[in-house]
Amino acid sequence: AETIRVSTYVNESDIRYEGFKHFAELVKEKTDGGVKVMIFPSSTLHGWSEGVDAVQGGVADVSWMPADTRLACYRVTSLYPAAIDLENQVELDAEYSELMREEAASVNLMPLINSNYSYDQEWWFEKPVESLGKLDGQLVRSIGPLVSMMIENWGGKPVFVAPKEVFQSAERGVVDGINMGVATYSSWKLWNVMPHMVNANLFYGNIVYMMNKKKFDGLSAEHQQAVLDAAQESEAWLKPRYEDWVDARVGNAVMKGGGSAVTISKDKRLSLINGVQSKWDQEVDAACGKPLADKVRSLFAKHSS
Amino acid sequence: MTQALAKMLTGVARILLYCGGIIVLIQATWISYGVFMRYVMNNPDGVVTEATALLLVPVAFFGLAYALHMDAYPKVTIFRDLMPVKLQGWVDRFNLLIMTLTGAFFALAACRATLHSFSSGAASEILLWPRFYFWVPVAISLVVFVLTAAVMLLRYQHPTAQETQ
Amino acid sequence: MEWYTVGLGLMGLLLLFISIGLPIPFAMAAASVPFLLSIQDFSTTLVTAELKLWGVWVDYILLAVPLFVLLGELIGRSAIGPNLYWFMHSNVPVRGSAAYGSIGACAGFGAVCGSSMVGSLTIGGVALPEMLKLGYGKRLSSGVLAAGGTLSVLIPPSLILLFYGIVTDQSIGELFIAGVIPGLVLVSLFGIIVAIWGWLKPEDVPAGDESTPIPWGLALSAVLPVLIIGLIITVSIYTGIATPTEAAGISCVATVLMAFAVGGLTWQGFLAAVRSTMQTMGYLGLLLSAGVLFGFVMTYYQVPQQFTELFVEMQLSPYMVLAAIIVFYIVLGMFLEPVSMTFITLPTLFPLVSAAGFDLVWFGVIYTITMEVAVLTPPVGLNLFVIQGLARKDITIGDVIMGCLPFIGALIFLLMLLVMVPDTALWLPGIME
Ligand code: NA
Ligand code: NA
Numbered sequence: 001a002e003t004i005r006v007s008t009y010v011n012e013s014d015i016r017y018e019g020f021k022h023f024a025e026l027v028k029e030k031t032d033g034g035v036k037v038m039i040f041p042s043s044t045l046h047g048w049s050e051g052v053d054a055v056q057g058g059v060a061d062v063s064w065m066p067a068d069t070r071l072a073c074y075r076v077t078s079l080y081p082a083a084i085d086l087e088n089q090v091e092l093d094a095e096y097s098e099l100m101r102e103e104a105a106s107v108n109l110m111p112l113i114n115s116n117y118s119y120d121q122e123w124w125f126e127k128p129v130e131s132l133g134k135l136d137g138q139l140v141r142s143i144g145p146l147v148s149m150m151i152e153n154w155g156g157k158p159v160f161v162a163p164k165e166v167f168q169s170a171e172r173g174v175v176d177g178i179n180m181g182v183a184t185y186s187s188w189k190l191w192n193v194m195p196h197m198v199n200a201n202l203f204y205g206n207i208v209y210m211m212n213k214k215k216f217d218g219l220s221a222e223h224q225q226a227v228l229d230a231a232q233e234s235e236a237w238l239k240p241r242y243e244d245w246v247d248a249r250v251g252n253a254v255m256k257g258g259g260s261a262v263t264i265s266k267d268k269r270l271s272l273i274n275g276v277q278s279k280w281d282q283e284v285d286a287a288c289g290k291p292l293a294d295k296v297r298s299l300f301a302k303h304s305s
Numbered sequence: 306m307t308q309a310l311a312k313m314l315t316g317v318a319r320i321l322l323y324c325g326g327i328i329v330l331i332q333a334t335w336i337s338y339g340v341f342m343r344y345v346m347n348n349p350d351g352v353v354t355e356a357t358a359l360l361l362v363p364v365a366f367f368g369l370a371y372a373l374h375m376d377a378y379p380k381v382t383i384f385r386d387l388m389p390v391k392l393q394g395w396v397d398r399f400n401l402l403i404m405t406l407t408g409a410f411f412a413l414a415a416c417r418a419t420l421h422s423f424s425s426g427a428a429s430e431i432l433l434w435p436r437f438y439f440w441v442p443v444a445i446s447l448v449v450f451v452l453t454a455a456v457m458l459l460r461y462q463h464p465t466a467q468e469t470q
Numbered sequence: 471m472e473w474y475t476v477g478l479g480l481m482g483l484l485l486l487f488i489s490i491g492l493p494i495p496f497a498m499a500a501a502s503v504p505f506l507l508s509i510q511d512f513s514t515t516l517v518t519a520e521l522k523l524w525g526v527w528v529d530y531i532l533l534a535v536p537l538f539v540l541l542g543e544l545i546g547r548s549a550i551g552p553n554l555y556w557f558m559h560s561n562v563p564v565r566g567s568a569a570y571g572s573i574g575a576c577a578g579f580g581a582v583c584g585s586s587m588v589g590s591l592t593i594g595g596v597a598l599p600e601m602l603k604l605g606y607g608k609r610l611s612s613g614v615l616a617a618g619g620t621l622s623v624l625i626p627p628s629l630i631l632l633f634y635g636i637v638t639d640q641s642i643g644e645l646f647i648a649g650v651i652p653g654l655v656l657v658s659l660f661g662i663i664v665a666i667w668g669w670l671k672p673e674d675v676p677a678g679d680e681s682t683p684i685p686w687g688l689a690l691s692a693v694l695p696v697l698i699i700g701l702i703i704t705v706s707i708y709t710g711i712a713t714p715t716e717a718a719g720i721s722c723v724a725t726v727l728m729a730f731a732v733g734g735l736t737w738q739g740f741l742a743a744v745r746s747t748m749q750t751m752g753y754l755g756l757l758l759s760a761g762v763l764f765g766f767v768m769t770y771y772q773v774p775q776q777f778t779e780l781f782v783e784m785q786l787s788p789y790m791v792l793a794a795i796i797v798f799y800i801v802l803g804m805f806l807e808p809v810s811m812t813f814i815t816l817p818t819l820f821p822l823v824s825a826a827g828f829d830l831v832w833f834g835v836i837y838t839i840t841m842e843v844a845v846l847t848p849p850v851g852l853n854l855f856v857i858q859g860l861a862r863k864d865i866t867i868g869d870v871i872m873g874c875l876p877f878i879g880a881l882i883f884l885l886m887l888l889v890m891v892p893d894t895a896l897w898l899p900g901i902m903e
Contacts, residue, residue, distance in 0.1 A: 044769050045518075047525035049430045053421075057517030058510070069428045107425075137347060144431055148351065159343065160354040160431065162530035164636075165713040168643045173710030174343075325751065326744035329536045330726075336533075336719025340712045357719075358530040365527045365759075368752025377749050378493030378756070379807045383849045385491035400492045407499040411759065414519035421520075436524075443523070 001036045002219065004227070006209070007045040007060035014183060015245040016115065017041055019238035023113065026230035035223050055109060055212045062112055062211045067144060070107050073288035074100050077296050079146055080204045080284070081276045083269055084118050085305035090236050092116075092303045093206055099295055100208065110216050113209040113231045116239075120181035120246045121203055124194035126173070128260050132198050133272055141166065141178040145283075150202070150276050151179075170194050182249040195259025197250070202273055204300055266305075307459050314453045318370035321446055325367030332357045332364075355431045363442035366415075369450040373404075373457070394463045401458040408454050412447035419444045476505060476771040480764070484814070494810040495753065498760035505767045522762040527755075530715055531636055537718035538627050539750050541699070542583030543743035544725045546592035548733030553692030554578050555596045556684045566675045568604050569614050569664045572597045576618030577657045578693075580625035581700035582725070584632065585750075586808075586845050590619025590853045591860075598860050604681070607674030608865050610667055613873025616853040617660060620842035620881075623808075625653035627703055627718070630808055630841050634834045637816045642714045643707045645834045647902055648895040652835050652884060655894065659880040667876065691732040699725055708902060754809065761813035774818040781822050788826035789889075795819055796840060796885065803844025807852055811844065835895040836888055843881050846874045 004027070010016045017039070024037035046054040051063045052070050067075045077096075084092070093114035100111055123132060123140075135156030142148040142158035151158040156177070161169045169175050170193045178185075178194060185194075216224060254261045264272070284293045339353035372378060385396055419440040421427070427436045480501050487497035506515045526532075545551055558578070559571025575593045583589050594615040601611040623630045626646035635642040668675035702721045706712040712720060729735035768774055786794070798819075802811060816837070823833045845853040854870045888894050 040770075044766070046521040047528070050521050050525060052425075053427065053517065054521055056425075057520070058514040059518050059521060067430055069426060069433060139343065139347070139349060142351075157343075157347065157349050158351060159349045160351060161713065162354060162358065162715070164529075164531045164639070164642075165715065168641055168707070169710075169713050172643075172708065172713075174713055322745060322748045325748045329540055329744075329747065332533060333537055333540075333719045333722040333726075336716050337723045340706075340716050340720055344711050354530055357533055358528055361529070361533050361536075362524065362527045364536055364748075364751055365532075365755035366752075368748035368750070369755060370752075371745070372749045372752030375749055378495055378753050379810055380491050380493040381488050381805055381850050382491045384489045396490050400490065400496075403487070403492055403500050404496045407496045407503070407760075410499070410503060410516075411519060411523070411756075414516045414523065417516050418520040418524070 001034055002223065003036045003038060004061045004211075004215075005038050005040060005045070007040045007043075007051075007054060007063040008209070009041075009043045009048060009064060011042045011187075013187075014041075015242055016238065018241070019115075019234055022237050023230050023234035026233055027227055030226035030230055031223050035219070035227065051210075052107065052109070055210060056107065058212065061215050062209050064115065064207045065109070065210050071100070071103055071109075073103050073284075073292055073296070074208065076146075076280070076283050076287045077204075077293075078206050078208060079144070080296070080300060081146065081150070081202060081273045081280055082204050082300040083201060083266075083273060083305045084204045084300065085303050086116075086119055088303060089116055089118075089239060090114075090232065092299070093235065094232065095299050096204075096206060096296070097208055099292065099299065104210055105213055108213045109210040110213040111208045112211040112216075112227070114235055115207045115209060116235075117181055117205045117207065118201070118203060119243050120183055121179075121200060121205060122182055122185070122250070123177060123179050123198040123200055124185060124190065125177040125196045125198070126170070126194055127176070128196045129177070129198055129262070131268070132200060132264065133268070135177075138176040139174070141169070141175045141180075143179065146203075146276075146280060147179050149279060150272075153275050153279075154272070166190075167193065182246055182253055186249050186253060191253050191257035191259075193257075195254070195257025197254060197259060197261045199250070199261065199263045200272070201264075201269060201305070307456055310452075311456050311460060314370065314449060314456060315374060317449050318374055318453065321367045321442075321449060322371045324442070325364050328360050328364050328367075332360055352432060355429060356434075359429055359432070359434060359439055362439045363446070366443045366446040369446050370453045373450060373453050390463060390465065394461075397463070398458060398461055401454060401461060405451060405454040405458055408447060408451040412444065412451045415440060415444040415447045471505075471508065471771065473771045473773050473776040476767065477773040477777065480505060480767060480773075484764075488806075494806070495756035495760045498757075498764045498810075498814065502760070502763045502767045505771075506763065509767070509770055518766065519759075519763060522766060523759050526758050526762045529636075531632075531642065532758075534627075534632055534642075534715045534718040535629065535754065536747055536751050537715075537722045538584040538629060538632070539588075540743060540747040541627075541718070541722050541725045542579075542585060542588045542592070542622075543746045544729045544735065544740070545579065545582050545695070545699075545733070546588055547739035547743045548729040548735035549688075550692050550695055550729065550733040551575075551579060551592040552596040553684065553688050554696060555593055555600070556681075557689040557692055560681045560684045565677060566664055566668050568597070568601050568606060568681070569610065569668075569675065570661055572601065572614050573618050573621075573657060573660045573664070576615070576621045577625060577653070578696050580621040580623075580653065581703075582627075582696055582721075583622045584627040584629040586620045586623045586842065587852050587856055588619075589622030590616055590856045593618060594857050594860050598857065600681075602861065602864060605676040607671065608869045609873035610664070610671075610674045611873070612857045612861070612865050612870040613875070613877055614660070614664060616846060616851075616857040616870055616874050617877030617880075619853050619856070620845060621653060621656060621660075623838055623842060624649045624656060624835070626650065628838065630812065630838045631834055633809060633812045634816065634837055637812060638820045638830050638834070640830050640834060644831050644899045646707070646714065647704070647899045648831050648835050649838065651898050652839070652888060652895055655887065656880065656884055659883060660877060663876045663880055691734075695725070695728040695733060698728070757810060758813060764814065765817055768818065774821065777818055778821045778825060782825055788828065791822055791826040792828065792836075792889070795823060796836065799837070799840035800843055800847070803840060804847045805850050806844070807850065808841035808844055811841070829892065829896065831899060832888070832892050832895045836885060839881055839885050839888070843878055846878055846881075 097111035148158035483501035555575040558574040
C-alpha cells in the first residue's frame with residue numbers, strides 16, 4: 001500500500017489529533033486500504049517553521065505550513081484581520097485554499113487539509129483590560145508581524161518571548177498580556193497567571209496542511225479523489241467537536257484562574273480591525289499582487305460576520 | 306603535504322573559534338540591551354529574541370574542529386586501553402574513520418541546506434533574515450571538521466610512537 | 471521493524487561504538503544513521519539531518535548554555551576564584567579551615583558556574599596545591615575538591631538542570647530555585663564529612679593552617695562579584711526583570727566587566743575563556759545534533775512510548791519505579807558523562823517518572839544528584855580525572871576515588887532525604903509563587 005506521512009504540531013491530547021485520525025480512517029475506507037496514512041504528532045518530524053522544507057524534502061508528505069516567504073501570499077493572508085462568520089467555515093476554507101493553490105504549486109505543494117483556528121483566538125491579561133483598543137503601554141507577547149502591528153496600533157508594546165519562556169515571563173510580569181488560543185494556553189497552565197480574557201474574533205486564521213504535489217500526482221486518480229474527499233469530510237467532522245472542545249477549555253480557564261471573560265461588541269470589533277486592516281492590506285497587495293489580494297479580500301467579505 | 310594542510314586547518318579552526326566567541330559576546334550584550342529597553346525604557350526591542358536565537362546556530366558549530374584538536378569530545382577509553390598496542394592503533398584508526406564519515410554526513414546535510422536555502426530563499430519567520438546566512442558558517446565549520454578528522458586519520462600515529470619520536 | 475528490534479539495535483550499536491572509544495556524539499550519530507536509512511532514502515536522510523540540526527539549535531533557551539559556560543570560565547580565569555578560596559579559609563580559626571574553605575569556595579563558585587567540571591578545575595586548581603602544602607591528606611584533599619565541584623550543578627545556575635528542563639519541558643527558573651536548598655544541605659553534609667574525617671584520621675588534618683590573611687580589598691574583589699552575579703541570576707528571574715535566558719546574558723556582561731575591573735582578568739585569560747567556551751560548545755554542538763537524530767529514530771519507531779507502556783504494564787509501585795531509575799542512573803553514570811546521558815536516556819525515562827505520579831521538578835533535583843554521583847564514580851568520572859590531572863605527581867587516581875567515597879555517601883544520603891522529604895526541593899519554589 002502507498003503510505004502518506006502526515007506531520008502535525010498538535011499533540012495526542014488535542015482534539016485536532018482526533019481529526020487527523022478520522023482522516024486516516026476515511027482514507028483507509030475509501031481506498032480499501034490502498035493508501036495508508038501515518039500521523040506524526042507533537043512536531044516529531046520537524047520544527048514549527050520547517051513545514052515547507054520537510055514536505056519538499058520528503059521527510060513528511062503532508063505538513064502544516066508556517067508563515068514562510070516561499071508562500072508569500074499565504075504568509076500574509078492565512079492570518080488576516082477580519083471579522084469572520086464561521087457558519088460556512090468549511091466552504092470558506094476550501095475557497096481560500098483554492099486561491100492559494102497556484103502559489104503552492106510553484107513550490108511543489110498542494111493544499112490538502114485546512115486547520116481553521118479562527119474560533120480559538122483569545123487575548124489574556126494579568127489584570128482586567130477595559131478595552132483592547134487602549135493598551136496604555138502594556139507589554140503584550142506577540143507571535144508575528146500582524147499581531148505586533150495590532151498591539152502597537154492599540155497603544156501596547158509587542159514583545160517576543162520564546163515559547164518555553166512564556167509561562168515564566170507571564171508569571172513574573174516580564175509581559176502583561178499574551179495573544180494565544182486557549183488550546184496552547186491550557187497546555188501551558190496559564191490559568192492563574194493570565195486569568196483575564198478578551199474574546200476578540202479579530203482574525204481569519206487558517207493553518208493549511210499541504211501535501212507534496214509530486215507525491216499527490218503520483219497517486220492514481222481514484223486514490224487522489226479519495227484523499228481529497230477524506231480531507232474535506234474530516235474538516236466537517238472536526239468543526240463542531242473543535243468548537244465544543246475550545247468552549248470547554250475557555251470556561252475551564254476562566255473558572256480555574258478566577259478571572260474574567262469579556263467579549264467585544266460588534267462595533268468595537270470592527271473599529272479595532274479597521275485600523276489595522278488598511279495598513280496590513282498594503283502588505284497583502286505587495287505579497288499577493290492586486291488581483292489575488294482582491295479575491296482574498298472579497299472572499300473574507302463574503303463570509304464576514 | 307599533509308603537514309602543511311594540518312597546519313593550515315589548525316589556523317582555520319582558530320579563526321572559526323574566535324568568530325564564535327565574538328558572536329557569544331554580541332548575544333550577551335544584545336540580550337542585556339533588550340532587557341534594559343523593555344524593563345527600564347518600556348520600549349521592547351522587537352528583534353532581539355529571534356535574532357539571538359538564530360545566531361546560536363553557527364555558535365554551536367564554530368568550535369567543532371578546535372574541539373577535535375583539543376581532543377575534547379567525551380569518550381570511554383577503558384576498554385580500548387586494555388587492548389594490545391597494535392590493536393589500539395587499528396581501533397583508533399577505525400574511530401577516526403567513523404568520525405570522518407559521520408562528520409561528512411552532517412557536512413553534506415549542511416552544504417545541501419546552504420545551497421537549498423540560497424536558491425529557495427528560505428527565511429526566518431519573524432525577522433525574514435535569509436537562512437542562507439546562518440547555514441554558510443555551519444557548512445564551513447563542518448567541512449573544516451571533516452578535513453581535520455581526515456588529516457588526523459592519514460597522519461595517525463599511536464600516542465606511544467609519538468612520544469618516542 | 472518492531473520497536474524492540476530498533477531499540478535494542480540502536481542501544482547495542484551505541485554501546486559497541488562507545489566501548490571501543492569512539493567519542494559519544496559520533497557514536498550516537500553512527501548508531502542512528504543505519505536505522506535512518508531504513509526509513510528514508512539517502513537524500514531524505516540529509517534533509518532530516520538538516521531539519522534536526524536547525525531545529526535543535528534555533529532555540530532561544532539553549533542560548534543560556536554558551537552564556538553560562540563563558541561566565542564560569544571568565545571567573546575561573548580571573549583572580550576571583552583563587553581569592554574566593556583565600557577568603558574562605560584565611561583568618562578562620564578552626565582546625566581544617568582549608569578543607570572547609572574549599573567547600574565554601576566551591577559553593578560560592580557554584581552560584582556563578584553551571585558545570586561541575588569547571589567548578590572542580592577552578593577551585594581545585596588553587597586549593598589542591600595549597601591543601602597539600604599545608605599537610606592535608608591526599609585523599610581528603612582530592613575528595614573534597616572533586617566532590618565540591620559538583621555543587622556547581624545543584625546550586626543555580628546549572629547546565630544539568632537546564633538540559634533537564636529542556637528535555638522534560640519543565641520551567642528552568644523553577645528547577646534552578648528547587649536546587650538551592652538541596653545544594654545548601656549538601657554543603658553542610660560535606661562539612662560534616664570533613665569534621666568526621668578529621669576526627670577518625672587526625673593525621674589527615676593539620677592542627678593549624680598557617681596561611682597569610684587576605685587583605686580586605688582583595689577579599690571584597692572576590693566576594694562581591696560572586697554575590698552580585700548570583701543575585702542577578704536569581705533576583706532578575708524572580709522579580710520579572712528578565713527571563714532565565716536573559717538573566718544569563720546580563721550576568722555574562724556583568725561578569726566580563728567585573729572580571730576585568732576588579733578580578734584581575736588579563737586579555738590572555740579572556741581569550742582563554744573564550745576558547746574554552748567555544749570548545750565546550752563544539753562538543754555540545756555535535757552531541758545535541760547527534761542526540762536529536764538518535765531521538766528521531768527512536769520516536770519514529772515509538773521506542774520510548776512502547777517502552778513506557780511495557781514498564782507501566784509491569785505495575786511496579788511508584789517507589790519501585792523510582793528506585794529502579796535511580797539505580798539505573800548510578801550504574802550508567804559509572805560509564806557515561808552527564809550531558810550525554812541526559813540526551814541519550816532521559817527522553818525515554820522521564821515519562822515513566824511522570825506516569826508514576828512524581829513531580830518532575832522534584833525529580834529534576836534527584837536526577838541532578840545522580841549526575842553528581844556519575845562524575846565521581848570510576849571508571850569514567852570527569853571530576854576524578856580533573857583533580858588527578860591537577861596533581862599528577864602527588865596523587866594517584868586511586869587516591870581520588872577513595873577520597874570521593876564518603877562524599878558519594880553524602881550524595882546518596884541527600885537522595886534519600888529528598889525521597890522522604892520532597893519539600894527539601896519543592897518548598898522554596900512553592901513559596902516563590
Ligand atoms: Na551552579
Ligand atoms: Na562515572
